[in-house]
Amino acid sequence: MAKEKIKVLIAKPGLDGHDRGAKVIARGLIEAGMEVVYTGLRNTPEDIVRAAIQEDVDVIGMSILSGAHNHLFKSVMELLKKENFEDVLVIAGGIIPEEDHEYLTELGIDGIFTPGTPIQKIVDFIEERAK
Amino acid sequence: MQSLQEMIEGIKAGEEKHIARAISLIENDRDKGFALLKELYGSAEISYLVGITGPPGSGKSTLTDKIVLHWRKQGLKVAIIAIDPTSQFSGGALLGDRIRMDNVAADKGVFIRSMGTRGTLGGLNPAIYDTVLLLSYAGYDYILIETVGVGQNEVDIVDLADTTLVVTVPEAGDDIQTFKAGLMEVGDIFVLNKSDRPSVIKMELTLEQMVRLTHKEGEKWTIPIVKTTATENKGIAELVEKINDHKEYLQNDGQLKENRHEVMRRQLINLMEERVLAKIIKPIENSEHFSEKLKAIRDLSEDPYTAAEELLKNRLPE
The missing domain is CATH 3.40.50.300 (P-loop containing nucleotide triphosphate hydrolases)
Incomplete structure (x- = not known):
């Protein structure tokens, strides 16, 4: 049996329409042999958490470029807690200033990957930490 | 991890988390998935x-x-x-x-x-x-x-x-x-x-x-x-x-x-094939014997037809 397949949800919470980064990440993860559920633009935190539960993903990856990351990630993390679905790796990407990293880590975000991160680094991070 | 009984109750009650987890078992951990479906079958x-x-x-x-x-x-x-x-x-x-x-x-x-x-x-x-x-x-x-x-x-x-x-x-x-x-x-x-x-x-x-x-x-x-x-x-x-x-x-x-009867018939055959693949063919594929045979076929010192017969020797009725 090959190693267990890793399933990842890639989502764009909030209102910004910049999904190229999310798509590039999705592509990279697929090439690394993962199954990627892509939910498209403008997801609410509720959409994201419900999709993560139904799809029973190992990883949630969210991309935000609008600046609303602190607010939206907080909602997602609270909902995950409320739904008792916390055994999932949560990673974030997009335009996230250094000064917010500490706050997001405290919320429970496991990894933050800003522009310029090599995809292999994200693949390695997921393969090491998921499951 | 929930117990089998807990999952079965959850599935029958239509709880999404249990349903979703059960599908993951069916996809990735077949034997555990089967254990669930055995209990649920016909319900x-x-x-x-x-x-x-x-x-x-x-x-x-x-x-x-x-x-x-x-x-x-x-x-x-x-x-x-x-x-x-x-x-x-x-x-x-x-x-x-x-x-x-x-x-x-x-x-x-x-x-x-x-x-x-x-x-x-x-x-x-x-x-x-x-x-x-x-x-x-x-x-x-x-x-x-x-x-x-x-x-x-x-x-x-x-x-x-x-x-x-x-x-x-x-x-x-x-x-x-x-x-x-x-x-x-x-x-x-x-x-x-x-x-x-x-x-x-x-x-x-x-x-x-x-x-x-x-x-x-x-x-x-x-x-x-x-x-x-x-x-x-x-x-x-x-x-x-x-x-x-x-x-x-x-x-x-x-x-x-x-x-639906026809679907069942095919499903039963698929399940048997899956078992044969997992329990007989996969172990052979991972064995030293298989690698040797493969090499022999490549070197033209043996043909694949004889090799397949020999690899399955004693595993299948003559």
Whole structure:
């Protein structure tokens, strides 16, 4: 049996329409042999958490470029807690200033990957930490 | 991790988290999944299964969204299995059908699960039918399987369905010949989507001709052609009506039982094949003996026919 397949949800919470980064990440993860559920633009935190539960993903990856990351990630993390679905790796990407990293880590975000991160680094991070 | 009993209770109560986790077991940890299904087997009727297939971009996901919305208005609970192809090269898959199902994604009466085809050795993902059973026991009235109609795997998947919708678009007129032999043969209903486009008349004629040509003497069901514009919710009520007609036809004719019996027969064979593959062939594949034989075949000192016989020696009756 090959190693267990890793399933990842890639989502764009909030209102910004910049999904190229999310798509590039999705592509990279697929090439690394993962199954990627892509939910498209403008997801609410509720959409994201419900999709993560139904799809029973190992990883949630969210991309935000609008600046609303602190607010939206907080909602997602609270909902995950409320739904008792916390055994999932949560990673974030997009335009996230250094000064917010500490706050997001405290919320429970496991990894933050800003522009310029090599995809292999994200693949390695997921393969090491998921499951 | 929940206990088996806890999961079974959860599934019967329709709790999404338990259902979702159970599908993961069915996909990834087959023996545990089987343990669950053994307990659940027969606890409810198998739900009515609608397959929807067609070329990429023909509007399957949007149609699914609209059909499900229609069923929801009738108070029915619906599960969607959205299947996308797994890459033969990386084993990865982009599961992107949820994007177009945003009308029903937030509805508590709808459960959506995306799956990769994951075909092992060219076969179809055996987890799909098991998932259908599981969702039936979780209390969904209808199960809709959506898949891209490009190859044999997809035709096999749709073969499981009680009613199969084949979706096509006006622009597909020129290559109608190419999918005649495969896709069009599995359809119980043809859906001509994007029918607001000008070339719709030509395509409708082509389809009508084909239905007439392929209709066999004495066959009670004539494949209807339903024109839809899914994005504008046009033709959906008629389509749902045709699905009901087909369901009624199958039930009255005793066909439903017969078809499902055939699906069961194939499923039983698939399950046996899966066991033989896992318990006999896989261990041989991983053995030293297999590598030696492979090398001998490459070096032309042995032929693959003798090698296959020898590798299976003492494992199979003579």
